[in-house]
Amino acid sequence: xxxxxxxxxxxxxxxxxxxxxxxxxxxxxxxxxxxxxxxxxxxxxxxxxxxxxxxxxxxxxxxxxxxxxxxxxxxxxxxxxxxxxxxxxxxxxxxxxxxxxxxxxxxxxxxxxxxxxxxxxxxxxxxxxxxxxxxxxxxxxxxxxxxxxxxxxxxxxxxxxxxxxxxxxxxxxxxxxxxxxxxxxxxxxxxxxxxxxxxxxxxxxxxxxx
Amino acid sequence: xxxxxxxxxxxxxxxxxxxxxxxxxxxxxxxxxxxxxxxxxxxxxxxxxxxxxxxxxxxxxxxxxxxxxxxxxxxxxxxxxxxxxxxxxxxxxxxxxxxxxxxxxxxxxxxxxxxxxxxxxxxxxxxxxxxxxxxxxxxxxxxxxxxxxxxxxxxxxxxxxxxxxxxxxxxxxxxxxxxxxxxxxxxxxxxxxxxxxxxxxxxxxxxxxxxxxxxxxxxxxxxxxxxxxxxxxxxxxxxxxxxxxxxxxxxxxxxxxxxxxxxxxxxxxxx
Numbered sequence: 001x002x003x004x005x006x007x008x009x010x011x012x013x014x015x016x017x018x019x020x021x022x023x024x025x026x027x028x029x030x031x032x033x034x035x036x037x038x039x040x041x042x043x044x045x046x047x048x049x050x051x052x053x054x055x056x057x058x059x060x061x062x063x064x065x066x067x068x069x070x071x072x073x074x075x076x077x078x079x080x081x082x083x084x085x086x087x088x089x090x091x092x093x094x095x096x097x098x099x100x101x102x103x104x105x106x107x108x109x110x111x112x113x114x115x116x117x118x119x120x121x122x123x124x125x126x127x128x129x130x131x132x133x134x135x136x137x138x139x140x141x142x143x144x145x146x147x148x149x150x151x152x153x154x155x156x157x158x159x160x161x162x163x164x165x166x167x168x169x170x171x172x173x174x175x176x177x178x179x180x181x182x183x184x185x186x187x188x189x190x191x192x193x194x195x196x197x198x199x200x201x202x203x204x205x206x207x208x209x210x
Numbered sequence: 211x212x213x214x215x216x217x218x219x220x221x222x223x224x225x226x227x228x229x230x231x232x233x234x235x236x237x238x239x240x241x242x243x244x245x246x247x248x249x250x251x252x253x254x255x256x257x258x259x260x261x262x263x264x265x266x267x268x269x270x271x272x273x274x275x276x277x278x279x280x281x282x283x284x285x286x287x288x289x290x291x292x293x294x295x296x297x298x299x300x301x302x303x304x305x306x307x308x309x310x311x312x313x314x315x316x317x318x319x320x321x322x323x324x325x326x327x328x329x330x331x332x333x334x335x336x337x338x339x340x341x342x343x344x345x346x347x348x349x350x351x352x353x354x355x356x357x358x359x360x361x362x363x364x365x366x367x368x369x370x371x372x373x374x375x376x377x378x379x380x381x382x383x384x385x386x387x388x389x390x391x392x393x394x395x396x397x398x399x400x401x402x403x404x405x406x407x408x409x410x411x412x413x414x415x416x417x418x419x420x421x422x423x424x425x426x427x428x429x430x431x432x433x434x435x436x437x438x439x440x441x442x443x444x445x446x447x448x449x450x451x452x453x454x455x456x457x458x459x460x461x462x463x464x465x466x467x468x469x470x471x472x473x474x475x476x477x478x479x480x481x
Contacts, residue, residue, distance in 0.1 A: 025373065032456050032460060033378075035455065035456045036455035037455075038452055042450075043450060047383070047447065050383055054382045058380055058381045058383075061391070106447055108449055128402055129401070140404075141398070142400070142401065178392050180385070
């Protein structure tokens, strides 16, 4: 009897929790977005259209089920593009410039970036979220510290490939990661992702110097 | 006495020597302490300008805003901001302070809302002074200084705004894949050296919400929550989110309810 009650209350609790957390508000949120942004000069409404990955991560509040996470990983892995000649180790010196740069891509009619800067390819703005070169103190902490990245991991082909793919599309390995899909979303080109890969992995990189 | 002076002098020398060695956090703390100095807050000038504007006959109808109803009755300003956002029967929607000001400027003074919306924020790049609606928001909000945040949650539309506002907080969009939650759902996070509020931490979110509208030193003007919502979206690389839109109002409803019970300390002053 006691067991049965326990099972029943566990079932009820489970059902209640599911009903509460699972209330799908995505339709209402879509309407909210449609009612709150207006097309016009300087606006790019296509930026508000969510792809399936953004939809799943929004609906589950970055907590996808194992099945949903597998679907995201598989889809995003398929989205990865590689640079010409498949050279995943680029020029670390250019990578250093790219991790520092990154302003751009802001649009609208109030304070848009200059037209040339509105497209991607300006840099990764990596210090916003990550520590990299130990000499740079103004580093954010939304993502993990990457100081000494190559010293810790070495520069094997596997590490280089893993790093390139992580930078190009973080959700290929971690579904609903906070990190923008830098390559997939066009913030960085494949060649630029290779340059930043070299900056992270290369033993000559200041990021790997004590 | 002379000895005391010497000791003080020595302490000052020690401190001044220590200062250059102190890293980031200490100087940031000092900067914040300076920002908290109410006697040095230029936001008070904006509040005074807002009061004059509020009581001046303006617009096609040549009327003041003194009969504006912010939820407690026409012309009742004291404590009104502390109980917003709220549902308004006349507009049949939930409104925050700024969207309500837009309503009153339209209905009482005869201004065209779409004209006002074309220029809601002063442009700090050109050293512009505050827009009318920025001054008015600073003034009306200040009439709730020292009061507790206590927005109503009775009308179904108020409950809906809170619920959908929270869902929108987690909505990931744009080329950065960001939602508000990317930066504002964990303790101790920073973009570069800028600390980020965790809206699920009561102390954190109260400290933020009780100090808006705020004088922003880097902009040289007083800003309101509608500007903060636009600014975050702009940084997230979305199109401009509309002033007083359903999404900004729902987000502000969610944030305000998270901060319920906090005491308004206005005007704020921030970086």
